[in-house]
Amino acid sequence: MDFKHTKLANGLNIVGEVNDSSQSAAVGFFVKTGSRDESAEINGVSHFLEHMLFKGTDKLSALEVNAAFDRTGAQFNAFTSEENTVYYAAVLPEYLNEVTDIWCQLMRPALRDSDFDMEKNVILEEIAMYEDMPHFDVMDKARSLHFKNHPCGNSVLGSSDSIKALSAAQMREYFSRRYSPENITVACCGNFDWDSFCKLIEEKCSSWQSGSATRILSECNGSLEKVSIKKENLSRQHICQVWPSVSAQDKRKYVASLLGMILGDDTGSRFFWSLIDTAIAEVASVQYEYLDGAGAIYSYIRCSKENYELVSETIEQELEKLFKDGITQAELTMAKNKVLSTVTLKNELPMGRLIEVGFNYSYLGQYKTIEQEVASIKAVTAEEINPLIKDFDIRKFTQVTLSPAS
Amino acid sequence: MTKKIEHSRLNNGMTIIAEPMDVASVAFGIMLPCGTARIEEGCAGAGNVITDWVMRGAGEFSSRELMDKLDSLGLHRGSSVGTYKMTLSSSMEASCLESAIQLYADIIQHPTLDAEQFELSKQLALHELAGLDDNPNQKVMLKLRELFYAPPLGKPAIGYQQDLSNLTAEKTREIIKENFNLSDAIITIAGKYDFEKICDTISSLFDKPQAPFECNIKKGDRKLGYTHFDHDGSQVHIGLMVEVPPAKDKDYYNIMTAVSILSGGMSSRLFTEVREKRGLCYAIGANYNSLKDRAGISCYAGTTPDKAQETLEVTLAEFKKLSDGVSQDELDRAKIGLKSSLIMKSESSMSRAASLGGDFTLLGKVRSLNEIKEKIDAVTQDSVLEALQRCNFKDCCIVSIGPKEVNATGIL
Numbered sequence: 001m002d003f004k005h006t007k008l009a010n011g012l013n014i015v016g017e018v019n020d021s022s023q024s025a026a027v028g029f030f031v032k033t034g035s036r037d038e039s040a041e042i043n044g045v046s047h048f049l050e051h052m053l054f055k056g057t058d059k060l061s062a063l064e065v066n067a068a069f070d071r072t073g074a075q076f077n078a079f080t081s082e083e084n085t086v087y088y089a090a091v092l093p094e095y096l097n098e099v100t101d102i103w104c105q106l107m108r109p110a111l112r113d114s115d116f117d118m119e120k121n122v123i124l125e126e127i128a129m130y131e132d133m134p135h136f137d138v139m140d141k142a143r144s145l146h147f148k149n150h151p152c153g154n155s156v157l158g159s160s161d162s163i164k165a166l167s168a169a170q171m172r173e174y175f176s177r178r179y180s181p182e183n184i185t186v187a188c189c190g191n192f193d194w195d196s197f198c199k200l201i202e203e204k205c206s207s208w209q210s211g212s213a214t215r216i217l218s219e220c221n222g223s224l225e226k227v228s229i230k231k232e233n234l235s236r237q238h239i240c241q242v243w244p245s246v247s248a249q250d251k252r253k254y255v256a257s258l259l260g261m262i263l264g265d266d267t268g269s270r271f272f273w274s275l276i277d278t279a280i281a282e283v284a285s286v287q288y289e290y291l292d293g294a295g296a297i298y299s300y301i302r303c304s305k306e307n308y309e310l311v312s313e314t315i316e317q318e319l320e321k322l323f324k325d326g327i328t329q330a331e332l333t334m335a336k337n338k339v340l341s342t343v344t345l346k347n348e349l350p351m352g353r354l355i356e357v358g359f360n361y362s363y364l365g366q367y368k369t370i371e372q373e374v375a376s377i378k379a380v381t382a383e384e385i386n387p388l389i390k391d392f393d394i395r396k397f398t399q400v401t402l403s404p405a406s
Numbered sequence: 407m408t409k410k411i412e413h414s415r416l417n418n419g420m421t422i423i424a425e426p427m428d429v430a431s432v433a434f435g436i437m438l439p440c441g442t443a444r445i446e447e448g449c450a451g452a453g454n455v456i457t458d459w460v461m462r463g464a465g466e467f468s469s470r471e472l473m474d475k476l477d478s479l480g481l482h483r484g485s486s487v488g489t490y491k492m493t494l495s496s497s498m499e500a501s502c503l504e505s506a507i508q509l510y511a512d513i514i515q516h517p518t519l520d521a522e523q524f525e526l527s528k529q530l531a532l533h534e535l536a537g538l539d540d541n542p543n544q545k546v547m548l549k550l551r552e553l554f555y556a557p558p559l560g561k562p563a564i565g566y567q568q569d570l571s572n573l574t575a576e577k578t579r580e581i582i583k584e585n586f587n588l589s590d591a592i593i594t595i596a597g598k599y600d601f602e603k604i605c606d607t608i609s610s611l612f613d614k615p616q617a618p619f620e621c622n623i624k625k626g627d628r629k630l631g632y633t634h635f636d637h638d639g640s641q642v643h644i645g646l647m648v649e650v651p652p653a654k655d656k657d658y659y660n661i662m663t664a665v666s667i668l669s670g671g672m673s674s675r676l677f678t679e680v681r682e683k684r685g686l687c688y689a690i691g692a693n694y695n696s697l698k699d700r701a702g703i704s705c706y707a708g709t710t711p712d713k714a715q716e717t718l719e720v721t722l723a724e725f726k727k728l729s730d731g732v733s734q735d736e737l738d739r740a741k742i743g744l745k746s747s748l749i750m751k752s753e754s755s756m757s758r759a760a761s762l763g764g765d766f767t768l769l770g771k772v773r774s775l776n777e778i779k780e781k782i783d784a785v786t787q788d789s790v791l792e793a794l795q796r797c798n799f800k801d802c803c804i805v806s807i808g809p810k811e812v813n814a815t816g817i818l
Contacts, residue, residue, distance in 0.1 A: 021428055022753070023749055023750070023752070023753050024746075024749065024750050024753065054672070062682055063673070063678065063682065065672075066671065066672035066673035066677070066678070066682070067673040067735070067739065069671065069672060069673070070670070070671035070672065070673040070674075070739040070742075070743060071738070071739055071742065072742070072746075073739075073742035073743045073745060073746030073747070074746065075746070075747065075750065090750055091746065092746050092749060092750075095746075118682075118683075118685045119685065120685075121685030121686070122681060122685050122687070122688050123688075124710075125641075125685075125686070125687055125688040125689075125708070125709060125710060125713075126688035128640040128641050128708075128710050129543075129640075129641055129688050129689060129708050131639070131640040131641075132542055132543065132639040132640050132641050132643070132708070133541070133543070134540050232638055233637060233638040233639055234540055235536055235537075235539040235540055236533075236536060236537050236539075236540050238540070267473060267476070267477060267483065268473050268474065268476075268477035273470075276530070277469070277526070278526065279525075279526040279527075279529035279530045279533070281533075282530055282533035282534050282537055283537070302533075302537055302540075303533070304533060304536065330474075333478065334474065334477040334478055334480075337477070337478060337479065337480030338477060338480045338482075339480075340480055340499065341431070341480035341481070341482060341497075341498050341499050341502075342480075342482070344430050344431050344499050345431050345482065345497055345754075345755075345756065348429045348430070348431060348753060348754065348755070349750075349753055349754060350753075
């Protein structure tokens with residue numbers, strides 16, 4: 001594997017990892033913008049804008065864009081988070097240039113009023129869809145409660161009200177501020193030719209005007225509040241806890257990730273043995289998520305209304321025990337082995353590599369080989385995890401519970 | 407690009423199918439004839455209990471020891487209960503394959519099946535079933551499949567409340583004894599492995615004599631038409647399913663192409679008509695779903711109550727319009743989409759191991775990637791049209807879950 005990097009005069013970063021043995025390639029545009037970069041007035045604009053990019057340019061209609069993508073057989077899509085909007089495609093090598101060319105064009109979208117009005121309906125449907133998914137709903141509410149006044153608490157989708165009130169002019173203004181080339185990283189991984197890829201990006205993207213998209217970073221210790229919400233149509237108890245943790249820039253990222261796994265991986269974790277093996281809850285998972293300048297560990301637990309108290313007490317005991325005694329060497333070894341096999345499986349696909357390589361560059365301006373990633377995981381010791389449990393007192397967290405009304 | 411698919415058969419009838427890949431990982435799936443349709447009447451959901459129970463101790467290992475052993479190998483484990491087969495699967499770094507297979511040999515042949523542990527597995531299965539009520543989009547598709555195929559074929563793996571409540575450890579032990587029959591079991595392996603070595607390991611671990619396994623699954627009576635379930639949520643979740651030829655049929659590739667035209671990419675007909683032009687839904691899509699002798703195109707749409715009727719009408723109209731024919735441009739896009747996705751999926755050992763097992767169960771053989779590519783290439787506008795004209799999209803099964811019913815009488 002061969003890493004490449006170059007930067008256009010307007011600030012657009014291009015990174016690539018060439019792997020000749022791949023059957024395919026994956027290309028992505030990583031825009032450093034998301035709901036944390038929105039004001040309350042335009043909440044949901046980043047995600048709505050992601051949809052609008054597919055609506056075409058001054059030269060391409062939405063239906064032409066869809067047909068052009070599908071002619072390449074690409075698997076393409078986009079996603080928006082609190083701080084990233086990522087457009088990607090996995091494609092056979094012979095179609096890579098064609099797909100990349102479409103993406104380059106779409107990065108300067110028309111943002112037509114008529115498309116905006118029609119797509120607003122789709123966004124409102126998406127919001128309604130997630131309301132019917134308590135798993136998503138509880139995590140969204142817990143994130144907001146945890147981050148509170150910190151911008152990372154902003155909802156990615158926005159609310160029905162904020163979306164209804166949003167205008168196409170506000171979106172265009174947001175676009176011009178956030179989609180400037182120095183705020184975007186283009187990445188490509190897999191079987192492709194670096195020189196011709198760069199040539200194409202240069203040809204298509206050099207004319208983009210530089211801007212000054214910025215983001216003020218601040219840490220967040222979390223509100224540590226606890227809220228319970230009753231909902232008429234629920235039959236189970238849905239719980240999400242949020243702990244403050246280390247940021248994307250922090251060297252302890254891998255330490256936090258392993259801690260999350262020890263606490264709540266699907267199998268063999270503390271929550272697995274205390275909640276799932278004992279059948280008092282049917283779902284219990286924990287995951288660490290790094291953010292720009294901040295970080296958090298999230299849990300999601302689902303159980304019956306009757307077991308809720310028992311589940312809460314059990315969690316409290318587990319966290320107390322973890323705080324007091326720390327982790328064992330044996331559980332660290334198991335967690336590492338699971339992470340390492342995940343890394344192996346994920347990296348076999350150009351798409352898996354793309355996300356890793358793209359985010360690494362977008363956040364840190366760095367490249368890490370698979371070997372370096374593996375070495376970082378292997379190097380983590382219990383002596384690093386245990387202080388983290390104390391520093392971010394694991395016994396204290398924010399919590400939202402959605403419960404059945406009757 | 408396609409490497410040779412390797413086969414072997416043990417004396418007791420167990421089949422090994424493997425495909426080498428240039429990767430650092432390996433994945434395997436052990437498929438036992440313990441699918442939903444093979445589990446007797448009154449025990450729906452037993453499969454889900456079994457996949458959990460057999461992991462709670464096996465051979466000389468306690469539940470905890472077994473889990474620790476599996477986790478120490480870093481295995482990514484999975485289990486699923488299909489119509490015909492129950493699959494226990496794992497993917498891992500290639501050097502762990504032998505050790506993993508050894509543990510699974512115990513799990514399958516010498517599970518402890520402790521009665522106290524049974525109660526926990528049963529509780530989990532009951533909880534999971536209860537949780538389905540909070541997932542209307544998942545529930546609607548399970549209900550749809552159940553009505554369309556009819557029990558025993560359509561019986562949901564998640565089970566029924568009554569059946570699960572009545573299930574005993576003793577009864578479940580009997581089901582395991584009868585259905586964990588190696589003469590009809592398959593092990594699929596994809597990724598990096600040494601075929602000769604792994605066959606030796608499997609033979610030494612699994613080659614105990616087995617009585618031949620016979621099981622005839624009767625077809626039940628389908629319930630077509632419209633069924634609604636009340637749920638006070640934000641959206642009406644609509645599922646609909648029509649009959650098409652199964653995977654073993656000569657028209658399979660024509661139908662796959664038609665499904666791709668209907669719902670393959672963003673330029674597909676459903677996405678264009680329902681979402682792009684009318685903004686009726688965020689989630690709209692159709693899939694091909696096949697059993698051995700029956701198959702259907704199943705479609706999901708989630709939409710707010712006021713738009714539900716129009717969503718259903720526009721969706722169904724697109725199904726019916728298919729038999730008017732497809733354009734060359736649509737056909738070309740569908741074919742390249744199918745081929746690309748095939749090649750890209752073949753890069754993952756997990757996905758390849760699952761495909762080998764799926765093929766063998768439905769077709770009794772495994773198709774090579776080249777064979778599939780050639781068949782897709784051979785599809786023409788005419789062949790798709792002929793296949794579609796043989797289908798009857800009027801006999802449709804529709805299920806909705808939500809705060810409002812749709813009016814399906816005029817449509818069906």
